[in-house]
Amino acid sequence: MGKNIEKRIQLLEEAEELGDADAAYELSLIYLYGNHVEKDIAKAIMFLERAEELGDASAAYDLAFLYMDGIDVEKDDAKGIKLLKRAEELGHASAAFELALYYGSEECVEKDAEKVIMYMKRAEELGHAHATSILASMYMDGEYVENDIAKSIGLLKRAEELGDMDAAYRLASLYINGKDVEKDIAKGIRLLERAEELGHAYAAYDLASRYMNGKDVEKDTEKAIELLKRAAELGHDGAREELRKY
Secondary structure, three states: OOHHHHHHHHHHHHHOOOOOOHHHHHHHHHHHHHOOOOOOOHHHHHHHHHHHHOOOHHHHHHHHHHHHHOOOEEEEEEEEHHHHHHHHOOOOOHHHHHHHHOOOOOOOOOOOHHHHHHHHHHHHHHOOOOOOOOOOOOHOOOOOOOOOHHHHHHHHHHHOOOHHHHHHHHHHHHHHOOOOOOOOHHHHHHHHHHHOOOOOOHHHHHHHHHHHHOOOOOOOHHHHHHHHHHHHHHHOOOHHEEEEEE
16 A cells, blocks of 8 residues: 555544544545455445445445445345435435335335335436436326326426436437427437437437438438447447448
């Protein structure tokens, strides 16, 4: 261990003893991953528990998955769920999202639709992009909630702004086809481009097809091939097949 990391750990331990949650959490990560020190799971868990006690949401979240996955500790789903709830109460968006998924899953002995919606809404409020996108789908399809197209579209827009690629792709389709919104091809293309930038394989393939055929955009074979390559890199089988022609 170098002198710098020794000094860093000493300072962090002093801060942790004074009740610094961030210091306790940083120490947990140092020992959990063996960052410049020998990996020490017992110490990592000790500092995670200390950080959680001090109100660190990320520590509660990390502890939850250690117990739910049985990683380096005895598997304990009940303790994991309790810690997820603690993390959610502390404002952890992903904890709220995971709770929503849990209460709608087969793993949950007592599936609870109300809790699915409650935690999905909470995750959306906390800025979880994918939770917002899923909530939009629920309102679109009337799953768990009453069908509300306007609310669904509003949530899709929020999810896209938060960086959800599926939301951007679905909004693009709505605007291009004029479904439930006023038709706007230019806006739809911009949203396809946004989805592709965010890593959506089908958006990249859709754009490639449009540039290859000059549909709603100026024909550009070179750009189309680049987009096919991008789609293939993102795992689109059809794009891989198309690239064999070039």
